[in-house]
Amino acid sequence: MEPENKISPEMAVAEADVRPEEAGEFVRGTSLWRDAWRRLLKNKLAVFGLIVVVLVTAASIAGPTVIKRSFGFTPDYIPTNDVKLIRSFPPFTGPDGEFSWKHPMGTDNAGRDQLARVLQGGQISLFVGIIATLVSLFIGISYGAIAGYVGGRIDDVMMRIVDVLYSLPYVILVIVLLSMFRSQTPRGQLTLLFVALGSVSWLTMARIVRGQVLSLKNQEFVLAARATGVSAPRIIFRHLVPNTLGPVIVYATLTIPQIMLTEAFLSFLGLGVQAPLASWGSLAADGVQNIAIFPWQLIFPGVTMALTLFSLNFLGDGLRDALDPQMRTI
Amino acid sequence: MLRFIIRRLLITIPTILVVITITWGLIKLAPGNFYSGEKRLPAAIEKNIREKYSLDKPWYQQYARTMANIVLRFDFGTSLRFEGQSVNSIIWRSLPVSAAVGVLAYLLALVVGITVGSIAALKQNSRWDYSSMALAMLGISVPNFVLGPILVLVFSLGLYWLPPSRWGGFPSKNLILPVLTLSALYMAYIARLTRAGMLEVLRSDYIRTARAKGLSEKDVVIKHGLRGGLMPVVSYTGPALAFLLTGTVVVERIFALPGLGNYFIQASLNRDEPLIIGIVAFISITLLFMNMLVDIAYAYLDPRVRYH
Numbered sequence: 001m002e003p004e005n006k007i008s009p010e011m012a013v014a015e016a017d018v019r020p021e022e023a024g025e026f027v028r029g030t031s032l033w034r035d036a037w038r039r040l041l042k043n044k045l046a047v048f049g050l051i052v053v054v055l056v057t058a059a060s061i062a063g064p065t066v067i068k069r070s071f072g073f074t075p076d077y078i079p080t081n082d083v084k085l086i087r088s089f090p091p092f093t094g095p096d097g098e099f100s101w102k103h104p105m106g107t108d109n110a111g112r113d114q115l116a117r118v119l120q121g122g123q124i125s126l127f128v129g130i131i132a133t134l135v136s137l138f139i140g141i142s143y144g145a146i147a148g149y150v151g152g153r154i155d156d157v158m159m160r161i162v163d164v165l166y167s168l169p170y171v172i173l174v175i176v177l178l179s180m181f182r183s184q185t186p187r188g189q190l191t192l193l194f195v196a197l198g199s200v201s202w203l204t205m206a207r208i209v210r211g212q213v214l215s216l217k218n219q220e221f222v223l224a225a226r227a228t229g230v231s232a233p234r235i236i237f238r239h240l241v242p243n244t245l246g247p248v249i250v251y252a253t254l255t256i257p258q259i260m261l262t263e264a265f266l267s268f269l270g271l272g273v274q275a276p277l278a279s280w281g282s283l284a285a286d287g288v289q290n291i292a293i294f295p296w297q298l299i300f301p302g303v304t305m306a307l308t309l310f311s312l313n314f315l316g317d318g319l320r321d322a323l324d325p326q327m328r329t330i
Numbered sequence: 331m332l333r334f335i336i337r338r339l340l341i342t343i344p345t346i347l348v349v350i351t352i353t354w355g356l357i358k359l360a361p362g363n364f365y366s367g368e369k370r371l372p373a374a375i376e377k378n379i380r381e382k383y384s385l386d387k388p389w390y391q392q393y394a395r396t397m398a399n400i401v402l403r404f405d406f407g408t409s410l411r412f413e414g415q416s417v418n419s420i421i422w423r424s425l426p427v428s429a430a431v432g433v434l435a436y437l438l439a440l441v442v443g444i445t446v447g448s449i450a451a452l453k454q455n456s457r458w459d460y461s462s463m464a465l466a467m468l469g470i471s472v473p474n475f476v477l478g479p480i481l482v483l484v485f486s487l488g489l490y491w492l493p494p495s496r497w498g499g500f501p502s503k504n505l506i507l508p509v510l511t512l513s514a515l516y517m518a519y520i521a522r523l524t525r526a527g528m529l530e531v532l533r534s535d536y537i538r539t540a541r542a543k544g545l546s547e548k549d550v551v552i553k554h555g556l557r558g559g560l561m562p563v564v565s566y567t568g569p570a571l572a573f574l575l576t577g578t579v580v581v582e583r584i585f586a587l588p589g590l591g592n593y594f595i596q597a598s599l600n601r602d603e604p605l606i607i608g609i610v611a612f613i614s615i616t617l618l619f620m621n622m623l624v625d626i627a628y629a630y631l632d633p634r635v636r637y638h
């Protein structure tokens with residue numbers, strides 16, 4: 001992406017000091033984003049990824065409600081009034097082994113509908129992925145932008161700290177943290193999970209933003225801003241950070257599946273999301289127990305999760321190619 | 331070069347101490363202890379035990395004692411859960427299990443990943459390229475705790491070819507499924523890295539020179555292409571080791587292998603403090619020293635990397 005592309009609107013914004021909503025419209029109108037969008041649409045795999053992500057997200061949000069309206073059961077509904085129903089049915093099977101639309105993904109040991117549980121698990125998994133990514137964005141952008149803009153010795157120290165943190169065996173520490181501070185409530189454990197995952201994943205973001213800021217901070221528009229007496233925080237967050245958005249969006253898209261995978265890993269070990277809440281990881285963990293007899297209990301949450309991660313990764317790759325053809329990492 | 335190594339050591343050793351301190355701090359800050367919960371003991375016995383493990387001393391004395399034992403004698407004490415067994419003996423007993431699975435998985439990933447990645451790069455935009463890269467993406471996206479049980483379902487419970495779990499010594503058929511499960515992710519990453527690295531190198535001037543002076547395609551690719559193209563794979567070794575560690579935790583649990591990862595999870599869930607600290611310390615020492623070696627190897631292999 002050419003720096004010139006990005007500077008002109010920003011300079012205009014700086015001069016006119018437009019309100020945020022108008023500024024947002026202005027940025028959207030520039031050729032950079034439209035170009036990127038066009039390039040993204042040409043990439044078939046990325047479009048496939050985008051469609052699947054949108055579908056899975058929509059289904060996760062609306063699905064449990066729709067199922068409740070049409071069949072009357074919630075993800076944690078156990079059919080206590082009929083003992084015959086409290087067992088695991090294969091997909092598309094009714095109580096007497098006949099074909100039935102009621103449970104397209106079958107039921108779990110307690111007779112709960114798997115589809116509803118997988119969709120509700122999707123809510124939690126996506127929610128964790130997005131929130132923890134936002135946390136990492138917030139920390140990473142602030143840290144990286146400040147280090148890059150201030151420069152000198154402070155930058156040295158800040159980046160050395162990142163280097164050291166980078167080399168820590170994080171997952172090990174997260175496991176210790178989550179198992180030691182095991183919360184009594186599912187919500188508490190979820191909050192702990194956000195903190196743990198968010199605080200782990202901001203390092204790369206900080207490095208990317210710092211690199212971008214370093215290459216931007218000596219350009220004329222920053223000089224102009226400084227000359228007109230704009231304060232340092234305002235220069236950083238109003239002028240520099242918006243210009244780093246391309247790589248940041250790309251990396252954020254690739255962070256979401258990573259965090260979801262870590263969340264699933266922790267939930268699989270029994271340290272993440274707790275019952276009655278469920279995520280794809282904890283559903284898979286439940287499913288593994290019965291793999292020999294009721295394989296569908298593992299296969300449906302597992303495959304849904306893999307498909308979502310697969311799509312997110314392709315979308316991230318596509319976004320990277322579209323927004324920044326020169327950035328070539330994995 | 332020597333200065334570089336010393337500098338790295340100066341960072342690595344304090345980092346290890348920081349990791350141990352953080353772990354220790356987390357354990358001490360957390361409410362409860364090994365004996366709270368179901369294992370509740372009569373007050374007198376608990377008092378004796380607390381004295382034995384010097385849990386009755388103020389926190390700074392406990393910390394100083396723990397650190398001194400680790401730094402001076404590499405002694406982590408005895409496990410609370412596995413009574414009478416020293417943490418060291420547990421570590422040395424379980425290490426070969428984890429190492430066997432981890433090393434085999436990494437070697438398999440290297441061989442397959444580099445082969446697939448190079449072929450994909452050489453035949454860029456071919457059907458082979460697209461299908462192998464889609465497969466690699468699948469390898470990155472399918473969590474190992476889904477892949478493992480599915481492999482068990484197919485090869486053990488369906489076809490009866492391989493044992494579904496348990497440690498059977500080295501080498502044994504029991505290793506095949508855990509190694510496959512663990513290596514899928516690295517295979518995929520390494521294939522992608524190799525492809526990207528090779529694509530970049532194959533376009534460079536020195537490859538054109540090599541071709542121009544009449545080297546066979548095989549020599550160009552193997553002698554010149556791979557050497558440059560594999561640099562990203564070398565630098566991935568560090569992160570791979572870290573992933574490998576987390577991977578083994580899951581794989582050892584799925585396949586019920588008595589490795590370090592399995593003991594670590596058990597220790598964490600049981601609040602077996604000496605064992606947690608021991609395994610964390612051991613893992614961070616291994617990881618950080620391996621990372622250091624990788625950095626040194628990288629600096630040695632690529633003259634463009636400066637030593638500071």
